[in-house]
Structures are given as C-alpha cells and as structure tokens.
Amino acid sequence: MQSPLPEKIPSEMQITDCMAQLVSKNSTSYGEVVQKYARLRLADFSELLKEWQNEEYAAKLGMPTLPQVAKMLHKGNVSPEQGKKLAAFLQQTAKQGNTTGALYLAYLCAKGLFIPQSLQKTAQCLRFAINQGDWRATRFLGELLIAVPLAARELVGDEIQAEATRWQSKNNHISSEKVEHSCRRFYDATPAIKFLARLKLEQAVQQGSPSAQQRIKGLSVLGELPSTMPPKQFQSISNWLDLQFLQPQEKYSPRADKDIVFLPDNIPLLPLGDDDEKPTWHKPAMYGLMLLVAVLIFTVLLQIVMRK
Structure with a gap:
C-alpha cells in the first residue's frame, strides 16, 4: 500500500467562494476537493462545544474543560491577535498530553479558525485524544x-x-x-x-x-x-x-446506492392466465361477428325467395 497522499488544501478564495455558493444556491460549481473544506466551515458543531465544557463530564475524564477557551469560541468575535494566542495555547497544551487541548485544536483545524484549515491535522489531534479514551x-x-x-x-x-x-x-x-x-x-x-x-x-x-x-x-x-x-x-x-x-x-x-429504486411491498400483481387465453373483448366480438353473418345470410335467402 502507498503512503497517504499529501493533503491538497484549496486557496482561501476558493473556499470562501464555494461557501457563498452553498449558502445562496445550496449548490456549487466547485468540485469535491474544495467542497469538503467549505462544507466543514459551514457545519454547526455548537451543541458539541456546549457539551465539551460540561464540568461533570470533564471530571469523569480527569481533564479540565478549559472554560476560557470555550468562552472565546462561543463569543465568535475573537480578534486575530487573540486567535493566534489561543491557537498557540492549545498547541502547547496538546503537546503536554492534554486531550481537551487536542480536542479544541482539532476543532480549530477542522473549521480553519485562527490556524490554516487541515483535515489531516484534525485527524491527528483526534486520534491522540481517542487513544486516550x-x-x-x-x-x-x-x-x-x-x-x-x-x-x-x-x-x-x-x-x-x-x-x-x-x-x-x-x-x-x-x-x-x-x-x-x-x-x-x-x-x-x-x-x-x-x-x-x-x-x-x-x-x-x-x-x-x-x-x-x-x-x-x-x-x-x-x-x-x-x-x-x-x-x-x-x-x-x-x-x-x-x-x-x-x-x-x-x-x-x-x-449504486443512489440509483436503486425501492417499490412498495404490497403492489398487487396482475392475474396470470394461460398463455393462449384471449383478451376479454374477444368473446363479445366473436358473437357480434356471428350475428352479423347470420343476418346477411338471412337477408340473401329472403331476397331469393321473394324473386321466386
């Protein structure tokens, strides 16, 4: 097997433009490479952020919640300078083995907040925390x-x-x-x-x-x-x-998963008859034809008798 391919990160302009298209049209002209970064930035993980700062849950993990980090991310109006300090702090805490720091660092990498967006670095941070349980x-x-x-x-x-x-x-x-x-x-x-x-x-x-x-x-x-x-x-x-x-x-x-069409289970089947069975209109048509022939014969005979 080959080693993992290097990550191809689109330009900031491509990601931003793709996000704008997705928001306004719910579709985009960009390919999958750009889309995945744009869609991640648009994804809402606010409920997860709330859960991460729960003191009770964090105590069970034996890890601090880093409440100041949570507050800064929830505010959403962090200045570029504050953002750089936040990213540096999380990188340092992650290196020290703090899974909460690694978790928030993965969030920043996934969303492209204060540091360059990178899916591979997101995965690396998450793997470290997952391995710690x-x-x-x-x-x-x-x-x-x-x-x-x-x-x-x-x-x-x-x-x-x-x-x-x-x-x-x-x-x-x-x-x-x-x-x-x-x-x-x-x-x-x-x-x-x-x-x-x-x-x-x-x-x-x-x-x-x-x-x-x-x-x-x-x-x-x-x-x-x-x-x-x-x-x-x-x-x-x-x-x-x-x-x-x-x-x-x-x-x-x-x-294949997109092309499969599932039909209802209770669709009634058409009754099956013998291969030689005639259509339902066949018998009335035959009777009508026989009656018409009889009338013609009767008319011809009647004309012959009258001539005599």
Missing part, C-alpha cells in the same frame, strides 16, 4: 463524517489503509496498486461511510458519552445513519476488498 473526540470524528462524508479519506484514511494493508498481506497475489484503487472507491460508497460514522458514535457510547446514543437514534430516524446493518461489503474495508477481488461478479458501483 476521550469519548468527546470519538464523537466529534463521527460527527465530522456525518457532516462531510467527502472528507472521509483524510479523516479515517489511516485506519482504513492499515486494515487494507493487513488484507493485502494475506492476499498478496493482488497488487498494492489495485488495492489502493479499490480503497479510493470505498470512500465514495455512501453506505460505507454512514456505517463508519455510526460505529464512531457507538464507540463514543462505549467510552462513556452521555448523549451519543440519543444522537444515533435521532440520525437514524432522519436517514443520516443506517438504522439496520448494511450489506456486508459496506461494513469494513476487508469485506469490501473481498467482494471486489474474491467475488468480482458482485462488484459495487459507487452510484
């Missing part, structure tokens, strides 16, 4: 995938690539290039990314999140998360690769 980071990663599925490659690419590498080592007759190409298609499979987002929220529940379970229920009702287990190939990259290379007759098209 911080359910806030796990929940945030799930929410990022829900808000912007296009960013899945940058946000969870490392763990998917690691699993794909293990799969390829067991199936080394498949080239790394082919496996990499198939992985790229996996990121475009909407059911796979939705299921992965659900797994992250479920992991947050197991780590102690008091609200992730309710969030799962709500998003499942809205269709943002799968309410049942998706087909096996969408449950992991290993299953996906099995289908792509070991069962090639069932290959998946990235657009």
